[in-house]
Amino acid sequence: xxxxxxxxxxxxxxxxxxxxxxxxxxxxxxxxxxxxxxxxxxxxxxxxxxxxxxxxxxxxxxxxxxxxxxxxxxxxxxxxxxxxxxxxxxxxxxxxxxxxxxxxxxxxxxxxxxxxxxxxxxxxxxxxxxxxxxxxxxxxxxxxxxxxxxxxxxxxxxxxxxxxxxxxxxxxxxxxxxxxxxxxxxxxxxxxxxx
Amino acid sequence: xxxxxxxxxxxxxxxxxxxxxxxxxxxxxxxxxxxxxxxxxxxxxxxxxxxxxxxxxxxxxxxxxxxxxxxxxxxxxxxxxxxxxxxxxxxxxxxxxxxxxxxxxxxxxxxxxxxxxxxxxxxxxxxxxxxxxxxxxxxxxxxxxxxxxxxxxxxxxxxxxxxxxxxxxxxxxxxxxxxxxxxxxxxxxxxxxxx
Numbered sequence: 413x414x415x416x417x418x419x420x421x422x423x424x425x426x427x428x429x430x431x432x433x434x435x436x437x438x439x440x441x442x443x444x445x446x447x448x449x450x451x452x453x454x455x456x457x458x459x460x461x462x463x464x465x466x467x468x469x470x471x472x473x474x475x476x477x478x479x480x481x482x483x484x485x486x487x488x489x490x491x492x493x494x495x496x497x498x499x500x501x502x503x504x505x506x507x508x509x510x511x512x513x514x515x516x517x518x519x520x521x522x523x524x525x526x527x528x529x530x531x532x533x534x535x536x537x538x539x540x541x542x543x544x545x546x547x548x549x550x551x552x553x554x555x556x557x558x559x560x561x562x563x564x565x566x567x568x569x570x571x572x573x574x575x576x577x578x579x580x581x582x583x584x585x586x587x588x589x590x591x592x593x594x595x596x597x598x599x600x601x602x603x604x605x606x607x
Numbered sequence: 608x609x610x611x612x613x614x615x616x617x618x619x620x621x622x623x624x625x626x627x628x629x630x631x632x633x634x635x636x637x638x639x640x641x642x643x644x645x646x647x648x649x650x651x652x653x654x655x656x657x658x659x660x661x662x663x664x665x666x667x668x669x670x671x672x673x674x675x676x677x678x679x680x681x682x683x684x685x686x687x688x689x690x691x692x693x694x695x696x697x698x699x700x701x702x703x704x705x706x707x708x709x710x711x712x713x714x715x716x717x718x719x720x721x722x723x724x725x726x727x728x729x730x731x732x733x734x735x736x737x738x739x740x741x742x743x744x745x746x747x748x749x750x751x752x753x754x755x756x757x758x759x760x761x762x763x764x765x766x767x768x769x770x771x772x773x774x775x776x777x778x779x780x781x782x783x784x785x786x787x788x789x790x791x792x793x794x795x796x797x798x799x800x801x802x
Contacts, residue, residue, distance in 0.1 A: 567786075570790040574790050574793055581775060584771050587764075587768055591765050595765040598761060599793075599794070601797040602794055602796040
């Protein structure tokens, strides 16, 4: 049981509270900045149900908060890729993941741009998360090639460039979901082995 | 014959001089900003061999100069598309033009970004030029589909999104030309009719 006095101290209850708060703030920030990357830190504090001072204690600047949100999104995508890599339908897993990255990219790019507009840049954490995502995508690709769902002469550099390109194409043109899906059909037909 | 006195007047010699200067400035600006969109207007004046006052008379702000350069690039691409549209190998024309747009995109995007960083936005002229480019690309696509070089179930919206996406993918990843070409091979195989 947590004593009220611990709130001022260094007990494990306080550390657990701090972790809870950090997670609550990150979850709220993901929601708030996902809707509008120009939103205020105030809006994040409100949704998280904590005071603005608590937000600033965990994330001294909006840049740090934005970077944490971006890193978390990249890590979540990497985790999804790792989970899918052990699926028993490697081809479906690869194409499903490709589509997921493209459809989530609008939000991710907007957060990345807000980060740059706030004077920041993707820092060490976000860069590591992006590298982890690329690596996990590479595993999915290798498995899909092994089972013959993706042509074997396609290397990771060009397939990854295509993933980024399809993501940016969908975002730059504010594509309707149906047009995006038709664009992905063209991309996927180019990735499949010649029959 | 041009009289020296005309330099202060409204004679046709002056208008021709002004047109020459405008063209010389635009050509220099395309070169200078193509290398480095953050370059100064001074550098443009030097390369054009005119005084800085002359540059500002034609383009009162750097934003206007950047927009004129971007518009000129888009119009040039559109003209190339229109020329290629009357080629007797519609398939080759389509894929050649696609590759050209992708390989030129790094410069165009950098200029577009400098324009936004300079507080501007693609104005009416650039938007009209972009719409003209899309329309000319649509003609190339239609011809390539007519001769069976591009699958007929692919619509302009998704093929154009793919063009923009491939351009941005190549730029975002600073792709080596060989990787870019391998990426385009995948894209083109997706665009070709199933054999």
